[in-house]
Amino acid sequence: MANIPAELKYTKSHEWLKEEDGLVVVGLTDFAANALGDIVFINLPQVGDEVTAGESFADVESVKAVSDVYSPVSGRVAEINEALLDAPERVNQDPYGAWFIKIEGAAGAEELLDAAAYEAVCAAEEEA
Secondary structure: OOOOOOOEEEEOOEEEEEEEEEEEEEEOOHHHHHHOOEEEEOOOOOOEEEEEOOOOEEEEEEEEOEEEEEOOOOEEEEEEHHHHHOOHHHHOOOOOOOOEEEEEEEOOOOOOOOOOHHHHHHHHHHOO
């Protein structure tokens, strides 16, 4: 079973988020990292870019496929995790430490899930 920290919020498209110092920190879940396999490249937005809830803000390339990463909220990119550009494998090694972006002025959150609801989404996908 995937690692699903209780203190985080989740989306059905396998992003996690947490509020930290007035910003929303967004990353890819352990379930997604495992499903993708070894991540070899990450394309991130620029600081200052606008992101929209439910729309793609980045993509990750793994040995299996290229996948979009969706924003759980609307707002402006305050910071990107530049370390991922040189070491995308960090997402596989530590999905909850390897955040993608921090968003300021966050609003319009998509339907966010708590850990139990997200675990149910993962279980349903594993059975499919």
